[in-house]
Amino acid sequence: MSTRVSYVDAARLYCIIFLLLIVMLGSFTEDDDLIKKMNPRVTAQASCDEIYVVGEGETLHTISDKCGDPYIVEENPHIHDPDDVFPGLVIKITPSRLRTHVVTKI
Incomplete structure (x- = not known):
């Protein structure tokens, strides 16, 4: 028992x-x-795919901030005028290329 x-x-x-x-x-x-x-940039970078479709009211600057890619114009030769961005435009995104430089103090 x-x-x-x-x-x-x-x-x-x-x-x-x-x-x-x-x-x-x-x-x-x-x-x-x-x-x-x-860190809102963590969620922003996670939400951007390599192929990005521009939405209503977005600019290259807002997309660059959202996706963490400051070189959108250089990577997309089909964009002749950075101010001529329209909804439905397909662009290539390469977020956070790890271009950070390590600064060491001496």
Whole structure:
């Protein structure tokens, strides 16, 4: 009889531990959202594909900021006038080319 009680207690303990783990794992997604809120460029760069279709009211400057690609005009030779951007225009995006320079202090 005592072994049956110990199995029930052990099962109860495992269920409690399992539920606590689920709650703890669920809290990590909130941390991920917090990181995205603190750094809006993280979400912006993630939302741009290599092929981008210009939307209503967008300019090359807003797309560059949104996607993290400051060289849109250079990569798209079909854009002759940077001010002549219209909805539906298809452009190539290369976000964050890792052109960051490491600065070391001496």
